[in-house]
Amino acid sequence: MAVQGTTADAFKSxxxxxxxxxxxxxxxxxxxxxxxxxxxxxxxxGGYADEKRTRPWTEDTIVNVWSTTKNITALAALILADRGLLDLDAPVAKYWPEFAANGKEKVLVRHVLSHTSGVxxxxxxxEYSDIYDLEKSTARLAAQAPWWEPGTAPGYHAVNYGHLVGEIV
Structure with a gap:
């Protein structure tokens, strides 16, 4: 299957x-x-959008880019911090008051950005389908207790990073 699309001359390779x-x-x-x-x-x-090679990859093929979005999410927060609109050393509850519940009042913005929040x-x-219900999923994050003392250990925020940072910014 031939690659489609265009390139400037300098990028033909x-x-x-x-x-x-x-x-x-x-x-x-x-x-x-x-x-x-x-x-x-x-x-x-070009190529195919599925492993069985039954669906051609088109100009409009949508793909899950998984954790690459964490970089952009963190960058947005850091731009706000650079502009003085977000304090990395402030408790998350300054921006998301409900998050202070159940022992999370000391979780700092920097803990969330560095995957050390305990959440x-x-x-x-x-259920993974609950992830797409932002109101439900963020309410549950706000209500639950941290799994460890914030700032003391890392734990990859594989799926909820965007939910947490999204509520902060």
Whole structure:
């Protein structure tokens, strides 16, 4: 399946590399978009959107990018901190008062950003479909106790990082 899309002349090799990776099986499907000074210089896609290779990867294929969004989420918070609009050493409850419940009053913004808040997930039972109900999922995070003393140990906020930072910012 041929790679589709466009590249500026200086980036034509990226299209060739993606084609090679698809041809030799290193990739099933992928897309790449790069802009420079606000102008698109790479906008390519190709291959398949599923492992069985039944759905072609199109210009509009939606994919889960998993934890790469944590970088952007943290960057948004840090931009606010840089502008003096968010205090990294303030308790989360300064921005999200309900979060102070059940022993979390000492959780700082920096604890959430650094995955040391003690709230690295939801207390069970919890259905993954509940993640998409922001009101329910954030209310549960606000109500539960931390799993350890905030700031004393790391615990990857694999799924709830965006929920926590989203309520802060």
């Amino acid at each position: 990226l299209k060739e590399i993606l084609q090679s990776n698809l041809d030799n099986g290193e990739e099933i499907g992928a897309a790449l978009y790069v802009s420079y000074n606000g102008e698109p210089v790479v906008d390519i896609w 690295s997930g939801w207390d069970q039972p919890f």
